[in-house]
Amino acid sequence: MEHLIPSHRSRPSDDPIFALNGEANARRAAGEAIVNATVGVLLDDSGALAMLPSVSEALRAVPPAVAAAYSPIAGTPDFLRAVAHDLLGPHAALAASAATPGGSGALHNAISNFVEHGQAVLTTSFFWGPYKTLADEQGRSLATFRTFDKDGQFDAASFDQKLHEVLDAQGRALVLLNSPCHNPTGYSLDGDEWERVAAVVAAASAKGPITVMIDSAYALYGARSLAEDRDRILQMADHAQVLFAWSASKSFTQYGARIGAIVAFCPDEGDRRRTASALSFSCRGTWSTCNAAGMAAITRALVEPELRARVDAERASLKALLDRRVTIWNQTARAAGLVYPRYDGGFFTTVLCDGAFDVAAALKQDGIYLVPQTGALRVALCSVQERDIPRIVDAISRRLPSA
Ligand SMILES: Cc1ncc(COP(=O)(O)O)c(C=O)c1O
Numbered sequence: 192m193e194h195l196i197p198s199h200r201s202r203p204s205d206d207p208i209f210a211l212n213g214e215a216n217a218r219r220a221a222g223e224a225i226v227n228a229t230v231g232v233l234l235d236d237s238g239a240l241a242m243l244p245s246v247s248e249a250l251r252a253v254p255p256a257v258a259a260a261y262s263p264i265a266g267t268p269d270f271l272r273a274v275a276h277d278l279l280g281p282h283a284a285l286a287a288s289a290a291t292p293g294g295s296g297a298l299h300n301a302i303s304n305f306v307e308h309g310q311a312v313l314t315t316s317f318f319w320g321p322y323k324t325l326a327d328e329q330g331r332s333l334a335t336f337r338t339f340d341k342d343g344q345f346d347a348a349s350f351d352q353k354l355h356e357v358l359d360a361q362g363r364a365l366v367l368l369n370s371p372c373h374n375p376t377g378y379s380l381d382g383d384e385w386e387r388v389a390a391v392v393a394a395a396s397a398k399g400p401i402t403v404m405i406d407s408a409y410a411l412y413g414a415r416s417l418a419e420d421r422d423r424i425l426q427m428a429d430h431a432q433v434l435f436a437w438s439a440s441k442s443f444t445q446y447g448a449r450i451g452a453i454v455a456f457c458p459d460e461g462d463r464r465r466t467a468s469a470l471s472f473s474c475r476g477t478w479s480t481c482n483a484a485g486m487a488a489i490t491r492a493l494v495e496p497e498l499r500a501r502v503d504a505e506r507a508s509l510k511a512l513l514d515r516r517v518t519i520w521n522q523t524a525r526a527a528g529l530v531y532p533r534y535d536g537g538f539f540t541t542v543l544c545d546g547a548f549d550v551a552a553a554l555k556q557d558g559i560y561l562v563p564q565t566g567a568l569r570v571a572l573c574s575v576q577e578r579d580i581p582r583i584v585d586a587i588s589r590r591l592p593s594a
Pocket residue numbers: 231292293294295296319369374406408437438439440441446450451
């Protein structure tokens with residue numbers, strides 16, 4: 192007898208990226224010289240997980256009774272204040288927020304509260320695969336607009352068109368924008384592009400409620416800080432609900448601690464209260480409460496000046512490590528004529544190409560593991576040693592269909 196509900200009977204058990212990573216690691220363990228550029232974690236040039244020692248220390252210093260106890264459902268007030276301050280600066284008091292298991296929890300929480308069942312969430316045509324999983328899991332779907340225009344810039348015209356289509360079809364919209372350091376393309380919106388996004392949202396907002404979630408998972412690895420664009424982003428609140436998905440996974444190299452937050456910028460007090468309640472309700476209805484030890488340690492790392500200075504300095508050296516890879520990639524990939532979007536920082540870049548799935552399969556024969564999606568091959572430079580970058584570039588250029 193089949194007990195699973197019909198729509199869940201053929202679900203893939205493994206995320207495709209984790210499956211590719213497992214395959215690459217198995218071949219490497221068997222002695223092959225494999226370059227594994229699949230997974231979005233920062234490895235140092237010896238291939239070990241790059242960590243911030245002062246954050247690990249802060250985690251070890253959490254009193255056992257704090258770690259063992261339940262935290263409040265929405266997260267500890269200190270943690271929420273610290274995150275709101277990190278994202279909103281002087282406007283932190285206008286946040287309605289909740290702690291979530293990583294940025295993934297924040298995305299989950301946004302999908303459950305800002306679009307109805309059966310409706311679509313709008314994002315870029317190149318997107319982090321779990322966006323679709325998160326939408327599907329909650330009975331929503333994903334709609335996309337073209338990420339780049341013919342000049343390789345953010346395609347504000349396609350965003351405008353699709354946003355109107357979604358609003359016409361369902362009367363409301365939730366937009367997910369991952370910047371800076373978009374996964375998978377590496378693209379970061381610049382000031383003018385944020386202005387264009389805000390203008391599109393303002394013009395479309397007459398058709399119905401629009402929520403724009405900025406997925407800031409990689410914010411601290413960009414060439415430009417999110418704070419530089421804060422005012423451009425927050426101006427959208429005149430016409431839309433602005434949300435942030437905040438994550439400690441990359442910024443504090445604590446992927447396994449599952450610490451994140453959803454932060455809604457709500458200037459109106461009543462709105463703020465209702466939003467905070469809805470977010471907290473969703474926490475209770477999904478994961479209940481978040482990791483108390485993780486929240487305590489990350490709060491200290493955000494607010495205690497001496498610890499924060501150490502964390503910032505350690506992160507700066509990891510960012511420098513990554514930035515060196517970005518520079519080498521830009522030098523070698525440009526020289527080889529690879530086509531990829533503007534890339535000035537972050538964990539990933541993406542080569543734009545036809546037949547990406549075939550190219551990725553052929554690259555496996557060369558011992559190189561990348562993540563394909565329609566029209567693109569994602570290269571996780573975060574997990575690649577500097578000396579392997581020329582080998583990746585060379586192999587891709589030989590395997591591209593036109594070569
Ligand atoms: C684009 C993007 N958003 C959000 C996340 C969330 O990660 P976490 O749930 O570990 O915070 C990731 C992680 O890879 C990501 O790539």
